[in-house]
Amino acid sequence: MAAILEVTGLHKHFGGIHVTQDVNFSMEEGEQSAIIGPNGAGKSTFMNLLTGYYRCDAGKVVFEGQDITNRPPHWVARRGISRAFQISSIFSKMTVAENVRSAVHAQMRHSFSIFGVASRIGVEETGRVLSLCGLEGKRDLVAGELAQGDKKRLELAIALAGKPRLLFLDEPTAGMSIEEARSTMELVDRLNRELQLTVLFTEHDMGIVFNHARKLTLMHRGEIVVQGTPEEVRANEIAQKVYLGEHHP
Ligand SMILES: Nc1ncnc2c1ncn2[C@@H]1O[C@H](COP(=O)(O)OP(=O)(O)OP(=O)(O)O)[C@@H](O)[C@H]1O
Ligand SMILES: [Mg+2]
Incomplete structure (x- = not known):
């Protein structure tokens, strides 16, 4: 399958603090995957960089073969990338x-x-x-x-x-009851399946992550440290040390 999104060498710093460091990342068309990582790892920043809300200091973002690096948010949206963050929309x-x-x-x-x-x-x-x-x-x-x-x-x-082709969801189930979270993620699954919408979400609940993502990317201190299927990430020693251990005692 063709890559719908290709990110290479992405860097971002706020003042002297590097919050995104040399991030290389890609998604295939129709994929549904998750970015996980501890608080402050850089997950939201990464999504903000990809959608033009933050400017990248270095690196390149290519969507459907077109360079969209540092394009403004409305331009990125019209090009086919949507995001659902807080209730504020x-x-x-x-x-x-x-x-x-x-x-x-x-x-x-x-x-x-x-x-x-x-x-x-x-x-x-x-x-x-x-x-x-x-x-x-x-x-x-x-x-x-x-x-x-x-x-x-x-x-x-x-x-x-x-009518986006790529959808970013930053903590789509935050603040929800178990039942609301389940039905929200079922809807996301359906959109992915029926519209062939490519979906990337962040989520702290590992139960949801393992049930609804086919690929996981673990971020830690602005870097991607592990990538793979949920099973591969679960079995990975670094992942256990950085993140999963504290959520699955
Ligand atoms: N606008 C900003 N100005 C300065 N620092 C920022 C800004 N946005 C994010 N940061 C910093 O970047 C780092 C990464 O934050 P980010 O919100 O991306 O983490 P996260 O992985 O989404 O965390 P969480 O799981 O808590 O949502 C943090 O240290 C944060 O304080
Ligand atoms: Mg966040």
Whole structure:
């Protein structure tokens, strides 16, 4: 399979502190994998570098054969990379459907000149995304009043409005009950399977990681220290020392 993402020699420092060091990383199309590592390892920074939220000090990011290094976030998003981070992407006073529709319109503004056409297609696209995320029945609810699991679904729906081919999820199940986490990750699995969406997520719960990632990358102090299948990483001595040991006593 072709590589959808190729990262080489990525460096980032804040002041004198190197938070990303010589990171080489790639993803194949359709893959669903996870980045794990202790607090402060550099996982979120890595995602911020790939999506243009932070500038890289050195290195190269290539997406679908195109160099996207240090392109601004909106450019990266329009190119086909989406991210769902915190709840902050949701407009809490708008309804579920209005949230998705505004994301769909924001994405389409650049592809259509006749607003009438954009508007009709926007309605169809909003319906498609709501149904994909199991939110049709909740489309008229006020977003701010949703349960945590539904907020995450809505956040995913907003991320999908741009029809991304690569999706980054930073701790998608943080703050959720076990049941909400399970249903959120089932949705992620389904998006990966049905849309052939390539997914990279960070997660501290090793149960979720081992159930939902086919490949793991372990980061420690800004460097990739181990990469492989969940079984390979679980059996790796460095991984046990750096991270897994403390989570699986
Ligand atoms: N904007 C910033 N300015 C200065 N330092 C930063 C900034 N963003 C991140 N850092 C530092 O970079 C390091 C990596 O942080 P990062 O948030 O990427 O870790 P993480 O692996 O996502 O941790 P966690 O599991 O707790 O989310 C930390 O030492 C952090 O303090
Ligand atoms: Mg983080």
